[in-house]
Amino acid sequence: MNKYIISIIILFSAFNLYSQHNLTMYNMHTLPQRIHTNPAQIIDSRVFVGIPGLTSVHILYGNNGFKIKNMVGIGDSNKLLIKPLEFYNSLKKDNVISSSGSIDLFYMGIKLRKSFFTLGISEKFKSQVTFPKDFLGLFIIGNAGENIGKDLNFNFGYDMMLYNDISISMSRAFAKNKLRLGAKVSYLNGVMNLNTEKSELIFNTHQDDFHYTINNNVKFNASNILDTLNKNFEFSEKDADYNILKYKNKGMGFSFGAVYTIIPKLTVNASIVDVGFIDWKDNVVNYSTKYPNKSVEFYGLDLKTIFDDSTDMNETIDNLLDTLTDKFEMNETYKGYRTKLPTTFYLGGNLWITKRHNFGILFYGNYYQKKLNPALTLSFNGKLTKVFGISASYSMINKSFVNGGLGFTLNGGPFQFYMVSDNIIGMIKLRDTNTIDLRFGLNLTFLRKDKQAGLSGKGVKK
Amino acid sequence: MPIPQIISKLHKISKYMLPKTKIFITIIFFTLLLASCEPEEFKTKGVVLEELSPxxxxxxxxxxxxxxxxISNTSTGFIRKQNDGFLSMVYRGTMQSSKAEEIINIADQNYIKKVNLTLSQANALNNGQQQVIEFQTIQGFNAGGREIDSIWLKAGTYATQLESMIKTSGTINVTIVDAIKNSTQLIAQIPFNYQGNLPVNGAQYLPLVGFHWDMTKGGQGYNEIRINYSITLNPTTETINAGDEIQISTAFQGIKFSRFYGYIGKIDLFDNKDTIDMSIFDNSKTGNFSIDDAIIKIKTGNSFGAEITGGITNLEGYTKGSGNYTITNPPNPLPIKTPTISEAGKFVYDSAIMNKSNSNVPQVINNKPKQIIFQAFIKVNPSGKLQRNFVTDNSQLKIDIEIELPLYGTAxxxxxxxxxxxxxxxxxxxxxxxxxxxxxxxxxxxxxxxxxxxxxxxxxxxxxxxxxxxxxxxxxxxxxxxxxxxxxxxxxxxxxxxxxxxxxxxxxxxxxxxxxxxxxxxxxxxxxxxxxxxxxxxxxxxxxxxxxxxxxxxxx
CATH class of the missing domain: 2.60.120 (Jelly Rolls)
Structure with missing residues (x-):
């Protein structure tokens, strides 16, 4: 059973959803999917075609702080020890549990002289639960002690997005192949969205008389292509119409990138990925706090009700609950809304030691909910043989310093199988990690050469 | 590509790759090794929760x-707020008499009148001539020792029955001359039909509700009723004899009045003893307490239109452990007003106040009495028939005794x-x-x-x-x-x-x-x-x- 407990913990642990780092993949110059991270990047083959449905499967689970070892341990008599206090102490003020996944349904690219074109269709799922440390603290350390008189933050959030991404990209070499610029345009089609636009819930226990004050201001949006606003709606697989192009949840995404060869051994590169939005218009419902500026205060029961013989205490408590419910009342509207894509940027450099091998440094940033989530990666990227490419990386991600990434491509003729993870150690040492990340797939690659324009290594000894 | 060729190709690839990919093999090896590191937590049995001290x-x-x-407010103990917000604690006791309708009962009345045909009346009938016999009687109304001048009736039945030994048909009207409702007299009209058998019977029952009955028209001036009889006999071929009889029974049953004018007699309404609990002192043990101006207010309300007199025979405070303290100078006789004829049916009130200027009320209260004990009596028409009375069915007499403690003092x-x-x-x-x-x-x-x-x-x-x-x-x-x-x-x-x-x-x-x-x-x-x-x-x-x-x- 304990296996399941831990598995569930892992399953519900997830990285910042909008932080699909791809730190290792970014520098894998044998892998076509690296173009997702920088549309100016190219690979060692002139033509590639992804195997439909299998070209890229990416799953990512994680959280931004705690690890399994913070939650459970081994107690006496070989029993699983649940450690709420250690878990609580390991949390950040706001904690994110996310999961995401994507499947490339189709992906192909071709190099025509100085230009490289790609065309892709993918389905992406992203989900993120935000929970405050203070809320768990309410149960684990209580509202008295160090929490008394303190504004406890109960800002919960849940965001989920399922959408389709149809994209084309183009990159072209300039300045005698020293500079390569690229851009990607995506047409986005939203399937389902849950969006916590605002979540402010503050709970305070007054230190003099212990009365509670609650302030809340919440705004939550939801949209999906199913007719869920219809009161008679019942989900039926056969009634579901997956022709998403006919729906109104549309958006656009843009990515831009550049690679510059300073000297033959040294390139620098930069990209900004997923600048865009989706306008959600299908079956939209918005919930927002009716009285956002009103505080709810609870001082306890009124003694008058005790002195009044005619008063039923249950009725008094019911009235109290009704009052609280009224004060937390939500407005329901049906207005469309826009969600932005989680924009990511990369800034890196590669030092080529041979035309097949380089060392890379990469700075990553993801800006979400007015917060920068940074990462720094050092990597070795090599093409050990004509058929085997490998990248090994070390990353510091969100104050987590043990993230060893690994990726490889294995070519057999045109067939290329690949697998890449930013935290291979985490996948193996589950108890010490807060990240599980894996991408794998099958491509067909053609006309592979080490000296593709845009790849560096020219003039370097083989 | 045939499968053997694919296998052959893969074999060649492997042969080509293996010597050159030592690093790859090493990584795979370590990956597999690490992958076998199943967390120790997976191997546990049972779950325990670490200690917490929230x-x-x-x-x-x-x-x-x-x-x-x-202070819990009840009808006998409550807080009274004056216009300026000043508070008094009030304890109240009430005595009340029975209602007039419970005190004054009117008995059922029964009258029988027999009529015998004269020879000429018999001959006329035998000769085919209709006969009408009319006469009036004045009957005494039995009201016990009371005298009814008039009453308004809210219930009762007027029952008229006849038994005829005359071999013919006809009609009898029995009219209560002075019982009027909506300008109409109370009349019983009973047709009877001879069909070969004797006696011939007939009856009628009428409700008395709403009738005003004047009983002063009989000469005595009260307790008399006038009844008019009218007997119509149809001509017949049967043989009618002088002396043939017809008997008419008249009764008034279940009479309830809404108003009574006359004289209701001497009545001792009550002579009762009661107590008022002073719950404020229920749990008091020791200590000093003083209310600067405690008062006792005695209030009477009366709706009997009659001579009334009453008094307080006992008024004292009972303090647990100390005994009884007599409260001096209660009002004797009690102040009681009598309504005028135009106020018939209404309560009129009067009151008296006992305070530090005319009694020892504050001293008794400062002894923290658990109870105030009082006894009072009320008499109606104590002097006899001095005046005519009027009462309604709800006429009553009430005495309220309020002990008011203006909350101004010390403890x-x-x-x-x-x-x-x-x-x-x-x-x-x-x-x-x-x-x-x-x-x-x-x-x-x-x-x-x-x-x-x-x-x-x-x-x-x-x-x-x-x-x-x-x-x-x-x-x-x-x-x-x-x-x-x-x-x-x-x-x-x-x-x-x-x-x-x-x-x-x-x-x-x-x-x-x-x-x-x-x-x-x-x-x-x-x-x-x-x-x-x-x-x-x-x-x-x-x-x-x-x-x-x-x-x-x-x-x-």
Whole structure:
């Protein structure tokens, strides 16, 4: 059973959803999917075609702080020890549990002289639960002690997005192949969205008389292509119409990138990925706090009700609950809304030691909910043989310093199988990690050469 | 590509790759090695929860109580607010007589009239001529010792029956001449039909509700009714004989009046003894108490239109342990008004006040009586038939005695004690409560000090703990008052009561609490000025608890 407990913990642990780092993949110059991270990047083959449905499967689970070892341990008599206090102490003020996944349904690219074109269709799922440390603290350390008189933050959030991404990209070499610029345009089609636009819930226990004050201001949006606003709606697989192009949840995404060869051994590169939005218009419902500026205060029961013989205490408590419910009342509207894509940027450099091998440094940033989530990666990227490419990386991600990434491509003729993870150690040492990340797939690659324009290594000894 | 060729190709690839990819092989090896590192937690059996010591604070009570909230109001004890907000505590006792309709019963009345045919009447009928016989009687109305001039009826039945031995048909009308409703007399009309058999019977029953019946027209001036009879006999071929008889029975049954005019006789309405509970002193033990101007108000209400007299034969206060104290100078006779004829059916009121200027009421009250005992009598028409009376069915006489304690005075070390059975449901695991703190926050707008102690007793009535270490812990301090006796500044006080683990555990044997409360009005260096209580005085009480729990290692 304990296996399941831990598995569930892992399953519900997830990285910042909008932080699909791809730190290792970014520098894998044998892998076509690296173009997702920088549309100016190219690979060692002139033509590639992804195997439909299998070209890229990416799953990512994680959280931004705690690890399994913070939650459970081994107690006496070989029993699983649940450690709420250690878990609580390991949390950040706001904690994110996310999961995401994507499947490339189709992906192909071709190099025509100085230009490289790609065309892709993918389905992406992203989900993120935000929970405050203070809320768990309410149960684990209580509202008295160090929490008394303190504004406890109960800002919960849940965001989920399922959408389709149809994209084309183009990159072209300039300045005698020293500079390569690229851009990607995506047409986005939203399937389902849950969006916590605002979540402010503050709970305070007054230190003099212990009365509670609650302030809340919440705004939550939801949209999906199913007719869920219809009161008679019942989900039926056969009634579901997956022709998403006919729906109104549309958006656009843009990515831009550049690679510059300073000297033959040294390139620098930069990209900004997923600048865009989706306008959600299908079956939209918005919930927002009716009285956002009103505080709810609870001082306890009124003694008058005790002195009044005619008063039923249950009725008094019911009235109290009704009052609280009224004060937390939500407005329901049906207005469309826009969600932005989680924009990511990369800034890196590669030092080529041979035309097949380089060392890379990469700075990553993801800006979400007015917060920068940074990462720094050092990597070795090599093409050990004509058929085997490998990248090994070390990353510091969100104050987590043990993230060893690994990726490889294995070519057999045109067939290329690949697998890449930013935290291979985490996948193996589950108890010490807060990240599980894996991408794998099958491509067909053609006309592979080490000296593709845009790849560096020219003039370097083989 | 055929499968053997694919295998061959893969084989060649492997042969080509393996020598050149030592790093790859090494990585795969270590990957597999690490992948076999299944977390130790996977291999555990059973689950335990680590120890926790959370600390919670909960607001329990928050109230702003006026005296009105603190003292339960009933019809016999309540707070009275004057226009300026000044408060009085009022205790009320009521005596009331039965209603007139319960006192004055009107018996059923029965009358029989027999008529015999004369020879000429018989011959006329035998000769085919119709005969009409008309006459009037005056009957006495039996009202016992009472005299009815007139009454309005709200219930009753007028029953008329006939039994004819005359071999013919006809009609009888029996009219109660002076019973009128909507300008119409009360008439019974009974047709009868001879069909070969004798006697011939007939009857009619009419409701009396709504009739006004004047009984003064008979000559005596009261208790007489006039009845008109009209008998119509049809011609017949049967043989009619002189002396043939017809008998008419008239009855009035179940008579209920709504108004009665006349004389209702001498009546002793009541001579009763009753008590008024002064619950404010129920639990008082020791100490001094003074109300500056306690009064007793005696109020009478009467709706009998008759001569009434009454008096108080006993009025005293009973103080537990001290006995009875007579309250002097009660009003004798009682002030009782009689309604005029135009006020018939209405109560008219009168009252008398006993206070420090005409009685010893304040002294008796300051002895903290548990009860006020009083006895009173009322008589109707004590002098006999001096005047004509009028009553309605609801006529009644009431005496209200109110003891009003204007809340202006002093209390010194007034101790009240009370015991209450109590059971406290403690958690099954007694070790779970590490400590418990109860915090009382008081904002006292009353010019009264409250010192209190609460004792905890077990089922053998043995006290095992008390809430405060000091028996006279001043829980609330009196608010300051101005020269007019009114509060100027409320006082605040916070009291924390700590229960450590051992003390909290002892609460599990709690079976009874004994509360001792000591009240004193404002004490200015030993001087107790009289203070006034107003409706806007509030006692703010907040109670919260803070507890630290000890959640031990527990198997789930």
């Amino acid at each position: 600390e919670y604070a909960i607001p329990i009570v928050n109230s702003n109580l006026s005296l009105d909230n603190l 010194q070390n007034m101790v009240m004690e009370e015991e209450q059975k109590t059971e406290l449901e403690m958690p099954e695991d007694e070790e779970i409560v590490e400590n418990l703190m109860i915090r009382f926050t008081g904002n006292n707008g009353f010019p009264i000090d409250l010192s209190t102690q609460v004792y905890f007793a077990d089922s053998f009535n043995v006290v095992f703990d008390s809430l405060f270490s000091n028996i006279n812990y001043k829980f609330l301090e009196a608010a300051q008052v101005g020269s007019d006796g009114k509060v100027t500044v409320p006082t605040n006080k916070t009291t924390d009561i700590m229960f450590d683990k051992e003390r909290a555990k002892r609460l599990s044997k709690l079976s009874k609490i004994k509360i001792r409360a000591e009240l004193s009005t404002l004490n200015n260096s030993g001087v107790y000025p009289s203070v006034k209580l107003y409706s806007n005085y509030k006692l703010g009480i907040k109670i919260g608890i803070k507890t630290k729990l000890n959640l031990k290692l527990k198997n789930l």
